[in-house]
Amino acid sequence: MVTIKDVARVAKVSPSTVSRVISDHKSISESTKERVRLAMQELGYHPNYIARSLIKCSSHALGLILSRSTESAFSNPFFSEILRGIGKVAQKHQYTLALATAENYKDEAKQGLQMVMERRVDGLILLAPRVNDDLIRELSRNNYPFVVVGRVNGMQHHYAVNNDNIQAAYTAVRHLLNLGHRRIAFLNGPSEYTFCQDRYQGYCMALQEFGVAVDPRYVRNLENHHEDDYRMGKELLKQKPRPTAFFLTDDLMAIGVYRAVKEENLRIPQDVAVVGFNDDAFANLLDPPLTTVQIPIYEMGKTAAEMMIAVLHGKEVTPPQKILSSELIIRESCGAKAR
Structure with missing residues (x-):
């Protein structure tokens, strides 16, 4: 089996640098990351993310809450386009996506909370929040990381992407x-x-x-x-x-x-x-x-995913609530x- 040491040898870096590239550490330059990823591709090396998640207590996954039934969401071009933007960023940072699907809000909120409580995801991206959103209040109360695509009614301290x-x-x-x-x-x-x-x-x-x-x-x-x-x-x-x-x-x-x-x-x-x-x-x-x-539906998805990953990596996100323009x-x- 190909190991991290093999990748390090081909990329001419240390094994610890390869490990940092896999975790997308901010201390590694983009040129080094690209060289290591090319070596991984050349050797056919695939990181064992399950083992890494057990060590780091991280799933390396983002949870998506559609805020409506699966049939209703996927028949609407808005959701496919925003998922395209989220998926682009997730792929770049080697995150997987987990989708919460339910036919009613109560089950949906329950699924969303279970996803973060059971550490199946590192954070949640919520699409189309409700006026009285119990899931958002519960996530805030427990300090679970989340980003909202839309406006949260009556709450100021949260991460969000929206159009006016x-x-x-x-x-x-x-x-x-x-x-x-x-x-x-x-x-x-x-x-x-x-x-x-x-x-x-x-x-x-x-x-x-x-x-x-x-x-x-x-x-x-x-x-x-x-x-x-x-x-x-x-x-x-x-x-x-x-x-x-x-x-x-x-x-x-x-x-x-x-x-x-x-x-x-x-x-x-x-x-x-x-x-x-x-x-x-x-x-x-x-x-x-x-x-x-x-x-800008696609850009809203990209921006929400970038904010979520930045928050998970401990980076400062300013401004925490971003408004994109419409025409x-x-x-x-x-x-x-x-x-």
């Missing part, structure tokens, strides 16, 4: 208001999530700025079921007076809304304008292409290009 959902929603709705729309329907996600509450706040801010009252008849909270998008779209289009525009908290909702508009013999954007959120890969392929808020991508579905 209030400002992003405000910008999107203000764009519709500038185009002359006053009856703007809002299809939102479950109100238990902080990002949904923030996007609703941005929606309200924009309407109030233009002197438009928030009409609850035009607001719906969906439970992430695609048939709901279509059903709620039909329901809203039958309102008297009907909305002239839709703001959607997720691009996936556009599929159902487009179908509902077509069945009502209306046209996008001539009769009904539509603006989405996330700029998923398919948004530009819809007919007409969807105007949407572009957020409104104007396409044909809102009518701005035609004008």
